[in-house]
Amino acid sequence: MKFSFDEEQHQFASALDDLLSDADVPAVTRAWISGDRSPGLELWERLAELGVAGLTVPEAAGGSGAGPVDLAVAAESLGRHCVPGPWIESVAVVPALLAGTPYEELLGGIAKGTARVTLAAPPVTPYAVDAEAATHVVLARDDGLATATPGPGHGSLDPSRTLHPVTAAEQPSPLPEDALECALDQGALACAAALVGSGDRMLALTTAYAGQRHQFGRAIGEYQAVKHELADVKVGLDFARPLVLGAARELAAGSPTARRTVSAAKVTASTAAHRAARTALQVHGAIGYTREHDLSLWLLRSRALIGAWGTPAHHRGRVLDDLTRT
């Protein structure tokens, strides 16, 4: 029996973590929030050089064709470092939609990092995120795929995200059967992995803070009320991670139960990240309730991702529908 990452995936994860640890991503994200996207786009290029952008692009089209497990590895790392931009959309979702459509030639640019594609896919994803930082905006619906015109952006509760309503700019081209479902699955998987990464970082930040912050003459991490909350965060994340890996491997293997396992992973990762965020805020106290503190980046990102690419309610429904299908 084998159920773990292989050596190459471990190396990929650590190369990615090294790059992002050195990149001062919180500063990149803060620039992104203030409207200066150039450090973020530069980071996008460097991630593309490492192969992140082309993970789900077939080799023939210029990607690595590495697939869902490597996608999960990358997404967890991008979530852990809170990388800004429409990378779930461009890396995980869009490539699965393009094969066999008039937009197929975009795949090469996506893999190279020169094309950044965002999309709306209503009803699950009604807005296109970060359209002004994208080179292309598309709309994916049951009746097909179309280039889209983004409307004015709405602010998100995560200030690093901007949400755009979109309208089709042309007659949609029909999508191959299952392409939309498959794209949504990859989006949900990447989102789940990013939530695990984000939760993991919030736990680390909070554990460190609880060890340093002293009140009543002792570190607040000595109090059981704090310890027990953090222990529960750890339990949630430790049980979400294998389910994300299981979902990725099932998708890669074309397992008939892959769809519901992806949904199970998204639900579990959302619950775990939510718990991590709530605990992180409570343990940090007032300083956690500021934008000054970097915790706010993960706190708000994770809340946005919980509802992205299928809400927990949507995915719970998918799990039960699949299990009770006759």
Place this chain on the structure above:
Amino acid sequence: MTPASAGVSGALEFTEQEQAFRAEARAWLAQHHPGRLPSMDTEEGARAHREWERTLANGRWSVVAWPAEFGGRDASLAEWVVFEEEYYRSGAPTRIAQNGISLLAPIVFAHGTPEQQQRILPAMAGGTEVWAQAWSEPEAGSDLAGIRSHAVRDDTRGGWVLNGQKIWSSRAPFADRGFGLFRTDPGAERHRGLTYFLFPLDASGITVRPIEQLDGNTGFAEIFVDDVFVPDSDVLGTVGDGWRVAMSTAGNERGLSLRAPGRFCAAAERLLDLWQERGAAAPHLRDRVADAWIGAEAYRYYTWGVVDRLQRGGDVGADGSVNKLFWSQLDVDLHETALDLLGPEAELCGRWTDDYLFSLGGPIYAGTNEIQRNIVAERLLGLPRGDNGRARR
């Protein structure tokens, strides 16, 4: 519907040997298991469960992971989990031999003499000797190092004379023998000066007082120990080293062995059947039903992740506490959901009420969940120890 524990799922790469092992276990269990038996914590049920242990042993399925010379199949860790999946999937009864197999046997393998191994293990595997644990005392629960029961050296007879009182001893009312810690060095405090003893429950000087549990059955008992002589051959490990010896079982109980994923996956499947029967009348319970099933699936993948890590030379250590926190909460939530689905009929005695009451013990035994959270916070997250978990004098 595909059972959660169906096996090869695409994500787990089972070897051909593991798949053949699964098929063999599945076929044997389907043919031999007796279905649900009366509670093993009743006289009638205990007899029926012992009979089932003997049937398992005859098929060499009672202790698959043990060496063949003691009644096992030399099964790998992965094969053991496969067996557990198939066992619970088949609907076979709970195991009266469980405490002996998962708590005592690992210690006998690690610390027992060859004579002890020959005397204890085959009888345990064959279902002829059922063991009860005797850890807690009235003043030593979560704080197990507060043990007061003691043993005094008897050189003339070549052994020890035990005195004291044990409590919450699972299976004791219908078991044959007990195992537990006694203080052999009266001057030593806390974890020091303890020794691991084995003793017959029908010995002169032993009184077993069964205690009625929440479910009405006598699943555990109080054991009064008055001048009970135990020969040196029933000391497990070194005299005075009992704490270290015992802790290897505590880790085991909290870890993989006591709660294999098959049990929760099977319960989640039954919950789904109930949902299909009754869900239309209680649509507001949808999310909880989904979460119970998802929790069982998360537990299954988590377990295979641990197996993979152990196969590659890792260890469980304090992660056993993460595991225990998860399954014990999942078990309660799953059964609460079932009772809520049953509505006003939930209180009618049956499988769901039995299993619900059983689940309520999970957050308490094998180290309460509060103790487990301290372990996770201090040993895995590295938070400062503070003064919890230390004796106040």
